[in-house]
Amino acid sequence: MTTLINTRVLLVNRPRGKPKASDFCIDQTLISSSAPAGGILIQTTHISIDPAMRGWMSDAKSYLPPVKLGDVMRATCVGVVIASGCRAGIHSSNNISVNTCNKAENVRVGQMVKCDVGGVQTYVSISEDGMRHVKPLPQMAHGISPSAYLGVLGTTGLTAYFGFYRVGLPKEGDAVLVSGAAGATGSVVAQIAKRIMKCRVIGTAGSDEKCKWLTDNDIVDVAINYKVAGKSLSRVIREAAYPKGVNIVFDNVGGPFLEAALSNLALGARVVLCGAISQYNSDSSISPQTITGPRNYMNLLVKRASMKGFVVFDYRKEYRHAIGELSKYIANGRLIHSEYVVEGIENFHTALMTLFDGTNRGKAVLKVSPKNFIKANL
Amino acid sequence: MTTLINTRVLLVNRPRGKPKASDFCIDQTLISSSAPAGGILIQTTHISIDPAMRGWMSDAKSYLPPVKLGDVMRATCVGVVIASGCRAGIHSSNNISVNTCNKAENVRVGQMVKCDVGGVQTYVSISEDGMRHVKPLPQMAHGISPSAYLGVLGTTGLTAYFGFYRVGLPKEGDAVLVSGAAGATGSVVAQIAKRIMKCRVIGTAGSDEKCKWLTDNDIVDVAINYKVAGKSLSRVIREAAYPKGVNIVFDNVGGPFLEAALSNLALGARVVLCGAISQYNSDSSISPQTITGPRNYMNLLVKRASMKGFVVFDYRKEYRHAIGELSKYIANGRLIHSEYVVEGIENFHTALMTLFDGTNRGKAVLKVSPKNFIKANL
Numbered sequence: 001m002t003t004l005i006n007t008r009v010l011l012v013n014r015p016r017g018k019p020k021a022s023d024f025c026i027d028q029t030l031i032s033s034s035a036p037a038g039g040i041l042i043q044t045t046h047i048s049i050d051p052a053m054r055g056w057m058s059d060a061k062s063y064l065p066p067v068k069l070g071d072v073m074r075a076t077c078v079g080v081v082i083a084s085g086c087r088a089g090i091h092s093s094n095n096i097s098v099n100t101c102n103k104a105e106n107v108r109v110g111q112m113v114k115c116d117v118g119g120v121q122t123y124v125s126i127s128e129d130g131m132r133h134v135k136p137l138p139q140m141a142h143g144i145s146p147s148a149y150l151g152v153l154g155t156t157g158l159t160a161y162f163g164f165y166r167v168g169l170p171k172e173g174d175a176v177l178v179s180g181a182a183g184a185t186g187s188v189v190a191q192i193a194k195r196i197m198k199c200r201v202i203g204t205a206g207s208d209e210k211c212k213w214l215t216d217n218d219i220v221d222v223a224i225n226y227k228v229a230g231k232s233l234s235r236v237i238r239e240a241a242y243p244k245g246v247n248i249v250f251d252n253v254g255g256p257f258l259e260a261a262l263s264n265l266a267l268g269a270r271v272v273l274c275g276a277i278s279q280y281n282s283d284s285s286i287s288p289q290t291i292t293g294p295r296n297y298m299n300l301l302v303k304r305a306s307m308k309g310f311v312v313f314d315y316r317k318e319y320r321h322a323i324g325e326l327s328k329y330i331a332n333g334r335l336i337h338s339e340y341v342v343e344g345i346e347n348f349h350t351a352l353m354t355l356f357d358g359t360n361r362g363k364a365v366l367k368v369s370p371k372n373f374i375k376a377n378l
Numbered sequence: 379m380t381t382l383i384n385t386r387v388l389l390v391n392r393p394r395g396k397p398k399a400s401d402f403c404i405d406q407t408l409i410s411s412s413a414p415a416g417g418i419l420i421q422t423t424h425i426s427i428d429p430a431m432r433g434w435m436s437d438a439k440s441y442l443p444p445v446k447l448g449d450v451m452r453a454t455c456v457g458v459v460i461a462s463g464c465r466a467g468i469h470s471s472n473n474i475s476v477n478t479c480n481k482a483e484n485v486r487v488g489q490m491v492k493c494d495v496g497g498v499q500t501y502v503s504i505s506e507d508g509m510r511h512v513k514p515l516p517q518m519a520h521g522i523s524p525s526a527y528l529g530v531l532g533t534t535g536l537t538a539y540f541g542f543y544r545v546g547l548p549k550e551g552d553a554v555l556v557s558g559a560a561g562a563t564g565s566v567v568a569q570i571a572k573r574i575m576k577c578r579v580i581g582t583a584g585s586d587e588k589c590k591w592l593t594d595n596d597i598v599d600v601a602i603n604y605k606v607a608g609k610s611l612s613r614v615i616r617e618a619a620y621p622k623g624v625n626i627v628f629d630n631v632g633g634p635f636l637e638a639a640l641s642n643l644a645l646g647a648r649v650v651l652c653g654a655i656s657q658y659n660s661d662s663s664i665s666p667q668t669i670t671g672p673r674n675y676m677n678l679l680v681k682r683a684s685m686k687g688f689v690v691f692d693y694r695k696e697y698r699h700a701i702g703e704l705s706k707y708i709a710n711g712r713l714i715h716s717e718y719v720v721e722g723i724e725n726f727h728t729a730l731m732t733l734f735d736g737t738n739r740g741k742a743v744l745k746v747s748p749k750n751f752i753k754a755n756l
Contacts, residue, residue, distance in 0.1 A: 062680050254676070273679045293671025298632070301651045301687030302440050309679030 005374045006031040009120035009348045011067045014059050018356060021349045023057070024073065028374065031123050035085035038128025040107055043373075044079040047120055048150035049342075049351045049364035051252075051277045063311050073348070076155060077118030078137065078146045079368075081111050085128070112137040114149045120348050122372050144330070145339075151184055151363030152330065152337035153323050159274060159312040160188035161322045167272045167310045168248040170197045175241045177261055178203045180252035181220055182210035184363035185274060187338065188326075189250045190219045195334045199248075202240045204233075204257060206358035213361060217336060226257060234260035245269070245303075253278045255292065262299045271300070271307040277355065338362025344369040383752045384409040387498035387726045389445045392437050396734060399727045401435070402451065406752065409501050413463035416506030418485055421751075422457040425498055426528035427720075427729045427742035429630075429655045441689050451726070454533060455496030456515065456524045457746075459489050463506070490515040492527045498726050500750050522708070523717075529562055529741030530708065530715035531701050537652060537690040538566035539700045545650045545688045546626040548575045553619045555580045555639055558630035559598055560588035562741035563652060565716065566704075567628045568597045573712045577626075580618045582611075582635060584736035591739060595714060604635060612638035623647070623681075631656045633670065640677045649678070649685040655733065716740025722747040 005028050013023040035041040056067050056074050067074050086105055107113060116133040118124045126134055137149055144153070151157060163185075164170060176193040180186040181203025193199040203220035205211050211223035222240040229236045237246070237260055245266035251258055254276025261271065300307055315322070329335035340360035342351035345368055354360040383406050391401040413419040434445050434452050445452050464483055485491060494511040496502045504512055515527055522531075529535060541563075542548060554571040558564040559581025571577040581598035583589050589601035600618040607614045615624070615638055623644035629636055632654030639649065678685055693700070707713035718738035720729035723746055732738040 259671075273676065275679075276676050291673070293637075293673040293675050295669070295671040297671050297675070297685070298651065298654050298687070300685060301653075301689065304688055304692060306684050306686040307675070307678060308684040309676070310682055311679065314682060 002033040003030050004033050004123055005029070006121055006123040007345055007372050007374065008072050008122075009345065010070060011057060011073050012069060014066075014069065015054075015057055019054065019057060019349065019352060024349055026346055026348075031125060033083060035083040036125060036127045037085045039085045039126040039131060040081050040113075040134065041083040042077070042079040042113060042115060042118065042124040042126065042134075043082045044077045044118060044122055044124060044368050045112075046078045046147040046150055047118070047345070047348075047366040047368065048076040048154065048156075049348075049355065049366055050076075050155070051275050051355050053352065054277075054356075063313070072119035072121050075118055075120045076114065076116050076150060077124065078112060078114045078149055079118070079124065081107055081109050081113055084109050107131075107134060107136055112146050114154065120345065120366070122345060122368055144327075147339060147341075147363075147365050147367070148337065150365055151339060152188060152335065153326055155312060156184040156363055157188050157326050157337075158315070158319060158322055160185045160192065161326060162312055162315045162318075163272050163274050163310055164189045164192055164248075164250060166315070167308050168250060168270050170199060170248060172198045174199045174247035175244065175266065176201050176248045176250065177237065177241065177246040177264070178220070178250045178252075179226075179257045179261075180275075180277065181205050181214055181223065182361045183252060184360075186250070186252050187214075187219055187362060188335065190214070191335050192329070193248075194218070194220065196329065202237065202246070204253075210358075210361055213338075219336075233257065234263045237261065237264045241266075248272065250274060251276070258294045259296055262294050262296045265299055265303040265305045267303055267305075269303055269305040271305065273307060273309040340364045341367050343367045345372045380411040381408050382411050382501055383407070384499055384501040385723055385750050385752065386450045386500075387723065388448055389435060389451050390447060392444075392447065393432075393435055397432065397435060397727065397730060402727055404724055404726075409503060411461060413461040414503060414505045415463045417463045417504040417509060418459050418491075418512065419461040420455070420457040420491060420493060420496065420502040420504065420512075421460045422455045422496060422500055422502060422746050423490075424456050424525040424528055424746065425496070425723070425726075425744040426454040426532065426534075427726075427733065427744055428454075428533070429653050429733050431730060432655075432734075441691070450497035450499050453496055453498045454492065454494050454528060455502065456490060456492045456527055457496070457502065459485055459487050459491055462487050485509075485512060485514055490518075490524050492532065498723065498744070500723060500746055522705075525717060525719075525741075525743050525745070526715065528743055529717060530566060530713065531704055533690055534562040534741055535566050535704050535715075536693070536697060536700055538563045538570065539704060540690055540693045540696075541650050541652050541688055542567045542570055542626075542628060544693070545686050546628060546648050548577055548626060550576045552577045552625035553580065553622065553644065554578065554626045554628065555582075555615065555619065555624040555642070556598070556628045556630075557582045557604075557635045557639070558653070558655065559583050559592055559601065560739045561630060562738075564628070564630050565592075565597055565740060566713065568592070569713050570707070571626075572596070572598065574707065580615065580624070582607075582631075588736075588739055591716075597714075611635065612641045615639065615642045619644075626650065628652060629654070636672045637674055640672050640674045643677055643681040643683045645681055645683075647681055647683040649683065651685060651687040718742045719745050721745045723750045 010025045012025045015023045176199045182205040194201045201220045202222045204224045204226045214220045214223040247266045249261040249271040252275040255278035351366045388403045390403045393401045554577045560583040572579045579598045580600045582602045582604045592598045592601040625644045627639040627649040630653040633656035729744045
């Protein structure tokens with residue numbers, strides 16, 4: 001049995017406000033190069049950087065428990081299986097078949113997998129019980145990178161798919177307003193809305209460059225730079241959605257955007273709550289609590305509208321179908337996806353910050369660098 | 379043709395914050411004692427005092443246009459028909475039947491009617507076109523006052539009925555949290571929830587006396603005085619709804635209550651937005667805008683919950699059925715209703731203020747006093 005050096009990013013402080021580099025600690029620890037019985041060992045290639053991470057760092061109950069201080073930061077990753085603990089065919093002395101392999105048997109060494117509990121680290125050791133969080137990736141279609149399974153074919157794409165279809169309940173011709181439209185989830189929502197459901201799509205983003213990308217690639221009908229619009233955001237949305245207002249709001253950001261959106265609802269509008277990234281770094285011990293709630297939420301009454309939250313995991317049983325649909329959209333050119341890749345596990349904090357400072361366009365991914373794999377000299 | 383003196387309450391200023399007595403003017407004006415052709419003349423007996431009035435005083439579009447400055451304050455009233463403009467049977471010179479009566483023909487002199495556009499005044503002259511806002515009251519059942527048609531059998535009762543059943547989507551055994559539970563709408567919601575749908579009902583009210591009334595009359599299972607609870611309101615609700623949280627929130631008040639409610643949602647909870655009376659007097663020119671929005675609205679995401687507004691008028695076609703149901707609930711003793719009556723049209727402002735200072739219990743009604751009918755000495 002040889003030993004590997006696992007480079008890990010640990011959460012060591014609960015951030016107040018924006019996470020600081022010092023809230024994390026990068027360590028190296030020894031790890032066995034063989035897999036646990038019935039489990040596998042994964043060498044990570046890509047780590048998903050998600051807005052939800054900010055919530056996991058808080059000491060408050062949410063749909064998942066907080067990451068414990070001193071633990072590896074939670075993350076979804078893709079990687080290659082480098083060892084398997086599958087022991088099928090080994091029989092015990094009393095001739096009863098001992099198959100510890102039932103969970104690892106579909107996963108072979110050399111195969112690419114996605115792991116929901118991978119964490120920000122170079123190697124992931126998965127126990128037999130942990131195998132339920134591991135999914136083998138299908139044979140990659142031409143032009144699709146394994147990292148797509150962290151984005152457009154992963155949680156962010158599925159979030160867009162189920163949030164828009166199931167909570168937004170779109171109809172052809174609806175006016176759809178998407179915040180963070182150049183982001184991982186927002187850009188998928190906007191494209192499904194515009195190209196599949198034939199909706200009129202208004203998207204907001206935080207730079208002229210992102211807005212140009214949105215319109216140049218025909219992802220939205222109208223792109224609004226919310227930083228330029230400032231206090232007139234509501235008026236700018238009103239003009240874009242004239243005269244009927246917006247039928248669906250897909251909100252990733254919260255804050256002033258949400259108020260501007262609620263001021264422009266059509267009768268019977270559906271507001272899909274997906275995130276509140278403008279608010280996640282509020283310096284509050286009460287979570288989930290934003291800095292400001294939408295003061296005009298009573299527009300929901302005037303417009304007979306609803307505001308509804310959802311968690312993509314609830315649709316787990318339908319993931320396979322949805323991934324099939326999204327893959328088709330990609331294959332026939334109706335869905336383009338964009339990744340913002342930061343290389344080197346030591347740059348986790350930098351990659352995370354791109355979500356909050358608006359640098360990233362599309363799905364943020366941390367790519368593990370060859371330099372991150374250090375040989376153990378034992 | 380004789381002449382009557384109509385005593386009217388006019389809106390003369392748009393209130394900033396709480397309406398002041400000086401925002402209204404009481405005047406006397408002459409009015410014909412006969413009815414317009416095809417219409418009727420009503421002598422008002424009771425005027426409905428509703429939280430929605432505050433919105434109508436604001437200069438902002440809502441589901442109804444604002445009351446114009448100088449106009450009679452909008453109100454629903456009940457009263458007796460004292461003249462009819464029905465001219466059925468009169469034939470014109472060329473022998474073609476002129477029936478200007480099609481809209482007034484179901485309404486006879488001496489009959490009690492309800493009028494949605496009555497306004498705060500002693501006499502209401504209704505044109506033929508206005509007859510669509512007039513409904514004859516059915517023969518009064520024993521113990522039911524005509525004013526019930528302003529409350530439990532009127533808009534407030536219907537609001538409770540449709541908001542609870544259609545937006546709240548109750549199931550037997552649900553935990554239901556009602557704010558303003560001693561109020562006109564809240565007390566009906568609480569009783570339907572507890573007695574018809576067998577839910578566990580938690581109600582909030584603003585005094586120990588109201589809480590005692592709620593529990594003494596078996597209207598709620600748990601009554602919470604939100605003034606005593608203060609900042610621990612969320613904890614008190616948590617204990618009352620332990621362990622699963624609340625399945626339905628029926629909110630009449632907004633503000634800190636709504637935040638406390640959103641902190642205690644069960645999975646898949648429905649938040650019914652009916653009103654925000656704690657917030658209506660915010661000194662804001664942007665309407666509907668509350669002083670504070672619910673900062674923890676993202677709990678809707680965590681709990682896969684929805685927050686939905688409704689306007690009772692949308693269910694107009696089903697009013698008759700709902701009034702029948704509510705009447706049955708009353709007849710078999712499952713629904714009690716309470717009225718808070720202020721007498722004298724000159725006391726309109728006082729009656730209105732009881733909604734905001736928490737004095738009233740049950741439906742607030744302004745009863746026209748015999749002294750309000752002044753003889754014209756012409």
